[in-house]
Every structure is written in structure tokens, then in C-alpha cells.
Amino acid sequence: METIIMIAQIILSLSILVGLHELGHLIAAKFFGMRVEQYSIGFPPKIFGVKYGETVYSIGAIPLGGFVKISGMIDESLDTEKMKEDPEPWEFRAKPAWQRLIVMMGGIIINVILGIIIFIFLNYHFGETYVSKDEANRYGIYAFDLGEDLGLKTGDKIIRVNGQDYDKFGDLLSPDIMLGSESYYTVDRDGEVFDISIPADFIERLNDEGKESGFISILQPYEVDKVDKGSPAQEAGLQSGDKILAVNDQDTRYFQLLRDVILENKDREVSLKIERAGEVIMRTVSVNDKGTIGFKANLLLETQRVQYTFPEAISSGVTEAFQVTIFNIRGLGKIIRGEVGRKSVKSVIGIAEYFGGTWDWQRFWFLTGMLSMWLAFLNFLPIPALDGGHVMFLGYEIVSGRKPSDKFLEGAQKFGMAFLLVLMVFLIGNDIVNAIFD
Numbered sequence: 001m002e003t004i005i006m007i008a009q010i011i012l013s014l015s016i017l018v019g020l021h022e023l024g025h026l027i028a029a030k031f032f033g034m035r036v037e038q039y040s041i042g043f044p045p046k047i048f049g050v051k052y053g054e055t056v057y058s059i060g061a062i063p064l065g066g067f068v069k070i071s072g073m074i075d076e077s078l079d080t081e082k083m084k085e086d087p088e089p090w091e092f093r094a095k096p097a098w099q100r101l102i103v104m105m106g107g108i109i110i111n112v113i114l115g116i117i118i119f120i121f122l123n124y125h126f127g128e129t130y131v132s133k134d135e136a137n138r139y140g141i142y143a144f145d146l147g148e149d150l151g152l153k154t155g156d157k158i159i160r161v162n163g164q165d166y167d168k169f170g171d172l173l174s175p176d177i178m179l180g181s182e183s184y185y186t187v188d189r190d191g192e193v194f195d196i197s198i199p200a201d202f203i204e205r206l207n208d209e210g211k212e213s214g215f216i217s218i219l220q221p222y223e224v225d226k227v228d229k230g231s232p233a234q235e236a237g238l239q240s241g242d243k244i245l246a247v248n249d250q251d252t253r254y255f256q257l258l259r260d261v262i263l264e265n266k267d268r269e270v271s272l273k274i275e276r277a278g279e280v281i282m283r284t285v286s287v288n289d290k291g292t293i294g295f296k297a298n299l300l301l302e303t304q305r306v307q308y309t310f311p312e313a314i315s316s317g318v319t320e321a322f323q324v325t326i327f328n329i330r331g332l333g334k335i336i337r338g339e340v341g342r343k344s345v346k347s348v349i350g351i352a353e354y355f356g357g358t359w360d361w362q363r364f365w366f367l368t369g370m371l372s373m374w375l376a377f378l379n380f381l382p383i384p385a386l387d388g389g390h391v392m393f394l395g396y397e398i399v400s401g402r403k404p405s406d407k408f409l410e411g412a413q414k415f416g417m418a419f420l421l422v423l424m425v426f427l428i429g430n431d432i433v434n435a436i437f438d
Helices: 002-031 097-126 133-139 145-150 169-173 202-209 255-264 310-337 348-355 361-380 387-400 406-437
Strands: 036-052 055-070 128-130 141-143 157-161 184-189 192-197 216-218 222-227 243-247 269-276 279-286 295-299 304-306
Touching: 002 036, 002 055, 002 097, 002 348, 002 361, 097 128, 097 310, 097 361, 097 387, 133 157, 133 169, 133 216, 141 145, 145 202, 157 169, 169 216, 222 243, 243 255, 310 361, 348 361, 348 406, 361 387, 387 406
Parallel strands: none
Antiparallel strands: 036 055, 128 304, 141 216, 157 184, 184 192, 222 295, 243 269, 269 279
16 A cells, blocks of 8 residues: 555656646647647646647546657658648747747746745745754764764763764754765763764665664654553553653663563563652563554654744745755766765656655645646756757857757757666666665
């Protein structure tokens, strides 16, 4: 079921992004009087289609893209026979270069607008919930295996990042820190202060090994909230408000520590040291085969919440939309420079994993907004067969006053399509290899 939900999310996200991207081309083309022969979400074979006016609107069986076919344009269809005829007034090639440029920019512009709107909506609807630095350092961090490999230990307090003070715990995990080449934390460990460097390839390890849990979290004080009926916790007499101080004499004042100790004792009986109404009592409980005892925890970590007004959401949403794009570009730079390896290069299969096996609308729209901005950037790259390739040639035509020949454009289109096909095969193959061998 989790796999189905993950696939459904990536298909829905891509359908929204591609559908609106191609709609941007279609609207611009029709505005300038160009004939649009076909608009499709998904690639052939066609599973549904309807003709309205001069355009066939269809849905393809392969939900990994889409296209819009504009008459008189050298595109993926490579309809070179039609291009040998004299241009008709309603064809793409018959229009002024500046109009053709706007048509080719239409999809990119729509994706940028969509990304910004999504981030504005997320900021306005959800606001921001965070844990302050002071609250986080009341308890210290919990270091997962990846954090321990970095040199951190559970209980450490991170007092500075890159030599600077910070406001929120989330600042420690920002892409700006993870993508930096010389990032480091300043740590207070039982009164000893020292620096821990973050390796340049750490983002790759985080994406691979820590995608589920990350590498650090805040130690979370807790108390028993609700005890499950018929559970080992109920049989042991746990009550709402109890604080489990220790399990088998191991410190469990924080929820992560409790979870670790309980998991280590599956199918065993353990002793609990409990604080109840100021008194300390002892109980014995049997841990089940899933590594749980059956209660819901009330986490006592104090959080702060900022609710944005709509003007504030516009400002923060626009900023966030372009920040995620810049962070992705910096990540691409790391790949090009060889600072991270092939595991960080993802196809649609690898991207789908980030949506996860549960449907979380906030996460869904965040990823869709990020992908919309990233799609706009990638499409603007000057690669033939992408919008950016057409923009490059149209820019040359506008500046020089000379239009590249149809034969040259046809050759460039073929080269671009071959390059993108090879790249797609590599990315998908890379994801499959990662899934099998890692």
C-alpha cells in the first residue's frame, strides 16, 4: 500500500506540473494566433482524448511528461515534411521571433508562478512551527548513527553554527549548512567546547542513510498520555501523567532513550522506574515482539508558532521558492564538482521516495512547489529539445537578425532528444542500481 501511495503522489504531482507547464505554451500560442494541434498530459499511447476546436486534448498512458504540438514548429514530432511547405499565417514559424520567444517561455513562466503560489499558500496556511535554540539546548541533541559518525553524541548542545549564533533548531539542518563546503558546528559537551566539521559529501550520506530519521533531533522530555487497552503498559499499571525515569536502570527521561531501550528488549520483561505525582515507584512490564509496551507519549518540548498574515506569507513564500531553487543549483554544483557521488543523482523513481508511503498534503505541496521551480530552471537550460534550447536559438535570431536554418534546428532537436534519452536511461538505471546494491 505504501508503494501505491508513493506512486500515486508522484504521478499526481507530475501531472499538475506538466499539465500547467504545457498549458503555458498553449495559452501563449493561441494568444498570438498560432494553431495548436494537440495538448497531452503523459506520453503515448493515448488512453483518452477529445477534440475541442482545432486542438485535441488527451491523456497519455506514460505519466512521465507531456507535450503540446504547435503547427509549424520543429519539436519532438520531427514533422519535417510539413516544414518543406511554405509557412501558413497561423504557424509558429510564421510569427515574429519575439512572439515565438514568449510562447517558448510560457511553460517556464507558469512553473515559476505555480511554485511561488504554492509556497505562499503553505506559509499562509501552515505558518511556521519551530523549537528555539534555548529550548533545544535545555535538553541537548539525540544523535542517530549518522550523527555519531560525524562526531556528535547524545546530550551534546550545539551553541553555534559556522561560528555564528542561530535562533531555531531548524537552522542547524538548513540546506545552506548541509551544502556548504566548510560548514561546522560548535559543540558544548559537558562544559568542553569544540568544533565538529561537516564533510562536503555529508549531504549525500544524509540523503542515503538518514532519509528516514535524519542525523540529529532534540532530546524530547515526555510523560505517559494514553495507555492502550489490553496492552502490557496497562497490565503493568501505567497511568496518564507517569514519567518513566529508567528501564532496567538505564536512563529513559527522554523519549528517544526510552524507545531505544524498549526496542533492545523485544519479547523480554523489563523493570520500570516511574515518577508519579512526585513519588518514585517500580513496575515490571513485558515488551511485545514489536518492541513496544502500548502507550501514547505526550511530548513536553516547547514549540513556538508564527502565523503569517497574507502580505507576510507573500514575502516569505517568494523568498522560500527561490531559496529552494538556489539550494538545488548548489547541490547540482556539488555533483558536477565531484564532491558527492552518483547516489545524489535521482530520476523520477528516486524523487518519488521523498513523497513517502503516507499521504501528507503539506509535504506533497512542498515537494510539488520545489519541483515546479526546479522544472522551470531545468527547462531554461540551453539544451536543444528543452525550452531553453529554443530560447537560445530565438535569442540568437533576435540579436543577429538571422534565423537558423530548419535543417540546423532539426539536427539540434535530434541531438537534444538523444541526449535527454541517454540521460533519462542513466538516471533510472542509477536509481535501480542504488535500490538493488545499497
